[in-house]
Amino acid sequence: MNSLLSLPSVTSFLSLNGWKKTSEIRGAFQIWHSDEFPSSEVTLTLDEDHKRYRLLLDDALEEISECLMIPVGVLIEQISPQNFDTISVRAIGDDVKHGSIPFDDGIKLLSSSHKLLKHCSNQVKRFKNKSKHLSNYLNHVGMGQTQIGSYIVSIHSPLYRVNTDDEPDLFDSDISLGRIINKSFYSKIFEVSSIFSKKINFELITQSLLEIGIDKKDCDALIDIMGSQSHRDIEINVNWSPKESIEERYCKSIHLYARNVQYIVDYREILKEKKVENNIQLSGEIADLHRGYDDELGKAKLRTKYQEKDISISFSVSDEQYLTVANAHVNKIIVTITGELEVVKVEQKLTAHFITIDDLSVTENLEIDYSE
Structure with a gap:
């Protein structure tokens, strides 16, 4: 089972737990150390295809297991690539900087994020048994652990897979329906953020929001996500599962600012006469x-x-x-x-x-x- 662990998942686990890569040797090996465990040294190859990858991985697991005082089997479960992408939504404001948020606003922060994700899933182009697959996907969307840092909620969006025979032009062996939806969610929010980052008039804002398909339901969710008084800024990040590749452009933080809420409110009013x-x-x-x-x-x-x-x-x-x-x-x-x-x-x-x-x-x- 050890050999099933990917190199990126192992090095990511090391980084998250305080190890740092201190050197590389002969362009083939990498050395990791930890300030918390000064006597510890973890050696890995730089490439999974290296003939010593599995041997050094076994040694590394033993070393990490001793430092963290957990069985190797449990460690492997913790390192194994997650089968979901984690969408983190952070509310930023003076009233949440201590890690607490009014109950109703906390509910809105999570439910609005989920609604935006659901809207993106509905906009995936038609394919065989779409309704059934989307229902299964949404049933497996989970709520992650909240975090301190202003106030952060997390959504676990699963890498739900569809048989490629259902839609060979849409799905292949390298991408899941879940990843398609998660990329669509990221792209939509990123484009909204980009539109407001430009100093353009309301007519151009309206044109741009129409072009990316922002509808009334999206507006409602974007307004609610900023709180009952629409006074908090929002930061969105996605921790992409290493089980599927992801382009670098999807790895930036996205910011939505409360100062732009009125544009969304005005745009929503215009949509009533669409x-x-x-x-x-x-x-x-x-x-x-x-x-x-x-x-x-x-x-x-x-x-x-x-x-x-x-x-x-x-x-x-x-x-x-x-x-x-x-x-x-x-x-x-x-x-x-x-x-x-x-x-x-x-x-x-x-x-x-x-x-x-x-x-x-x-x-x-x-x-x-x-x-x-």
Whole structure:
């Protein structure tokens, strides 16, 4: 069983328990020491494929077991990679700095975090037996131990797996449904934080929140998570299980600040008048197209006519569509999009976004008059 322990899980356990890597030898071995146990020395390979990995791992387990005074079997259970990602949500404020929080706000902190996670699970694209699998996943989401540090609650989101035959294009042997949901949760909160970190006006904030799919339920949870008086800042971190790989961009802390709550409140009010049109077809030129280095989807705007008014409609661009849209953008070719459109009004000005795209095509030699 010892050989099943991954090197990252062992070194992570050492770090968490006060050991520090003090040196490397010949590019093949690493040495760890502990101030609490000065006579202790743990030697491991730098690579799991090294022929001495298992032998040195057994020696290391014996050494750690003696220092911590726990049986090797129990130690192995503690080191074994967790089968869940831990989402930590920290409330920051003068009234919680001693590790206590008003009961109702503590409940809201946890329940709002869970609601945001649940919303992300519902937004996973359709696959066979989706409802059954999401129900099983949510039934296994757990509450972790609270921590002192302002006030921190933890959610254990399981690496729930789906048979890859149910949706081979969505799932593979390297990623679970749980990890897909957890990455979606992180991405959504990170994008909300990024929008508010930019000094942009409310119209652009509305456009950006529409683009990433923030709805009324998300707004309710984002407002509640900051407390009954919306006065606490929030810090979110995810401790990703080493059982599945994770890109570095998902390892940063996310901050939501109470000073931005009013924007969310105002945006929620605007959503009450949101209009959704299904199977609408609009044509126009691509006014903007970009994709960040870490972005999975591109973002574009279609300059078109809607209700006899000039409007730029945002939409997401998949890998399959990107070259087509980019060519149309460069050569000013007319693009026709059919899909589901959501429209809101900000200070008498329309803001719109394609929620889904059923068809995207280009039309040569078609001209559109944008003049009033």
